[in-house]
Amino acid sequence: METVITSALGQGLLYCFMILGVFMTFRVLDFPDLTVDGSLPLGAAVTAVAITNGYSPWLATIAGVVAGILAGLITGSLHLLLKSGDTSSTNYGPKLLAGILVMTALYTLNLRIMGRSNIPLLGKTTVFDEMGHWFSVNVTGWWLVLTLAVLMVILKYALDWFLHTEIGLAMQATGDNEQMLRSLGVNTNIVRVMGLGIANGFVALSGSLVAQYQGFADVGMGIGTIVAGLAGVIIGEVLFGTRSISWVLFSVVGGSIVYRLLIAVSLRIGIAPTDLKLLTAALVVVALSIPTVRRKVIRI
Amino acid sequence: MSDTGGLSLQGLTKVFFPRTVNEVIAVNHIDLRVEPGDFITVIGSNGSGKSTLLNSIAGNFPVTSGSIFLDGRDITTLPEHVRARSIGRVFQDPRAGTAPSMSIQENMAMAYMRGHRRGLRAGVPARLKREMAQQLAALGMGLETRLTAHVNKLSGGQRQAMSLFMATVSGPRLLLLDEHTAALDPKVAAIIMALTGKIVQERGLTTLMVTHNMELALQWGGRLIMMHSGKIILDVAGAQKESLTVADLIDKFHQCSGERLTSDKLLLE
Ligand SMILES: Nc1ncnc2c1ncn2[C@@H]1O[C@H](COP(=O)(O)OP(=O)(O)OP(=O)(O)O)[C@@H](O)[C@H]1O
Ligand SMILES: [Mg+2]
Numbered sequence A: 001m002e003t004v005i006t007s008a009l010g011q012g013l014l015y016c017f018m019i020l021g022v023f024m025t026f027r028v029l030d031f032p033d034l035t036v037d038g039s040l041p042l043g044a045a046v047t048a049v050a051i052t053n054g055y056s057p058w059l060a061t062i063a064g065v066v067a068g069i070l071a072g073l074i075t076g077s078l079h080l081l082l083k084s085g086d087t088s089s090t091n092y093g094p095k096l097l098a099g100i101l102v103m104t105a106l107y108t109l110n111l112r113i114m115g116r117s118n119i120p121l122l123g124k125t126t127v128f129d130e131m132g133h134w135f136s137v138n139v140t141g142w143w144l145v146l147t148l149a150v151l152m153v154i155l156k157y158a159l160d161w162f163l164h165t166e167i168g169l170a171m172q173a174t175g176d177n178e179q180m181l182r183s184l185g186v187n188t189n190i191v192r193v194m195g196l197g198i199a200n201g202f203v204a205l206s207g208s209l210v211a212q213y214q215g216f217a218d219v220g221m222g223i224g225t226i227v228a229g230l231a232g233v234i235i236g237e238v239l240f241g242t243r244s245i246s247w248v249l250f251s252v253v254g255g256s257i258v259y260r261l262l263i264a265v266s267l268r269i270g271i272a273p274t275d276l277k278l279l280t281a282a283l284v285v286v287a288l289s290i291p292t293v294r295r296k297v298i299r300i
Numbered sequence B: 001m002s003d004t005g006g007l008s009l010q011g012l013t014k015v016f017f018p019r020t021v022n023e024v025i026a027v028n029h030i031d032l033r034v035e036p037g038d039f040i041t042v043i044g045s046n047g048s049g050k051s052t053l054l055n056s057i058a059g060n061f062p063v064t065s066g067s068i069f070l071d072g073r074d075i076t077t078l079p080e081h082v083r084a085r086s087i088g089r090v091f092q093d094p095r096a097g098t099a100p101s102m103s104i105q106e107n108m109a110m111a112y113m114r115g116h117r118r119g120l121r122a123g124v125p126a127r128l129k130r131e132m133a134q135q136l137a138a139l140g141m142g143l144e145t146r147l148t149a150h151v152n153k154l155s156g157g158q159r160q161a162m163s164l165f166m167a168t169v170s171g172p173r174l175l176l177l178d179e180h181t182a183a184l185d186p187k188v189a190a191i192i193m194a195l196t197g198k199i200v201q202e203r204g205l206t207t208l209m210v211t212h213n214m215e216l217a218l219q220w221g222g223r224l225i226m227m228h229s230g231k232i233i234l235d236v237a238g239a240q241k242e243s244l245t246v247a248d249l250i251d252k253f254h255q256c257s258g259e260r261l262t263s264d265k266l267l268l269e
Helices: A002-028 A036-052 A057-083 A092-114 A127-135 A141-163 A166-176 A178-182 A188-214 A225-240 A245-268 A273-289 A291-296 B050-058 B104-112 B126-137 B156-168 B186-203 B214-219 B238-242 B246-268
Strands: A118-120 A216-218 B007-016 B024-034 B039-044 B065-070 B087-090 B174-178 B207-210 B223-228 B231-237
Touching (some): A002 A141, A002 A166, A002 A245, A036 A092, A036 A118, A036 A188, A036 A216, A036 A225, A057 A092, A057 A127, A057 A188, A127 A188, A141 A166, A141 A188, A166 A188, A166 B104, A178 A188, A188 A216, A225 A245, A245 A273, B007 B050, B024 B050, B024 B231, B039 B214, B050 B087, B050 B207, B087 B156, B104 B126, B104 B156, B156 B186, B214 B246, B223 B238, B231 B238, B231 B246
Antiparallel strands (some): A118 A216, B007 B065
């Protein structure tokens, strides 16, 4: 039982950065961004290649995050091209298409970066090994949970701080009432592109950490990221509430953990790992079809 | 090219769906000179082009032809957010002017930032909170005690008061009001209108106010224009406007639309 819990906590925390990224796009920017299916493995791929080429795992992780940011910036720019002058903020077509195009392109790009579909990292030094070295422990089990929890708290507060700066408020308002923000003299297009960059940086960080934790990067590891991300966001919002941005950032981290716990339990009771994506999709559908949930989860 | 100061429209034209069966000439070769500090009320029937005129000035879409000068500067091709640095707007829908899931103070802080570069400073600095509490108190809507409340918890009147405040707090060169009291119940509408008059006068704002309420149009501002089919068909100011009555306006309107009817008839024959 203890291993189920620590492993679910660990997985939940590994993926919570992805959930924060999905929250940024879906909720803050009102931009359902499908890029994440590609930017998660992109983070993993860049990190894995950097590590196998002898770079420090810290540098490799940063490189993975930067790659994710670039992917987000490209999606944002592509969206501007696709919507070409249309100023309605509720036109989701170009948003979805921009994400789909970049996600698809990233599949090829990730394969190109890795040179094959899977790069093992066994025996290579990862950020977890480095941190374990400092404290002379093995960063697994509760130590992994603790390490990731510290990182989560730091990044959660960083994001929270950012969203309350002048630019951060503009980012929130871009998703909330874009026309208003434009009539206050803000170039909402640039704000949105920046936000997508940041969000995909978070997603790529999860990819990078997952690869280092599980000991390999795989080109298929991003499939279903958007649905898992959405599941985490919705579970978090419904279970823990949305009273303020600061609060909801913790809520969705909680959602990430509960979601991994649900998966761990499903596997325990004998559900095949390959059936999990269907179950996750069903979970999101069921959650959204409960009216009270739909009311809480306002913008879908 | 243009006179100094104020707003100048020269041959301004906006055609929607040009060269299709759905073609609409919403604004048709309008020339208008607005002096700095002018408060102009704009009336006209549904679809006469009032909103399109305001949207063209604000830059919601590119105009078909003509030019727009603000303070002697040609703004015809500037993007909306650049013009917005010197243009404040309030819309008919009280929800349009504020970000609903953000707090009052966050909304206000964004309005204070109009025309400034945004950076990584605190979005709502402490000194601003004191300042906005004082200024909100002057609105008399009880908003100053609820700075951290979400805007979607406010009434339509409160939201519109905030929109008005946010549109004017940074001293815009031009204020565009598009039926901004039409969606409110009469009592609240009167409060918002009084507030508008006060703010416009105190700050000497150059203002265009669209309204369907002819009494309001006569009561407020120093000049009145009436639009019909994308054109300005009446433009009165000063003493001439003072002496105008609602009956006069209706007469004028029937005269013009009547004329149009006959000319249409002529076309058919
Ligand atoms: N975005 C648009 N796309 C296409 N046609 C439009 C658009 N906006 C306005 N029109 C058309 O242009 C004409 C003028 O509309 P406009 O909204 O400017 O009138 P208005 O005077 O503001 O009317 P109302 O009093 O009903 O608000 C109408 O025929 C309208 O259908
Ligand atoms: Mg109108």
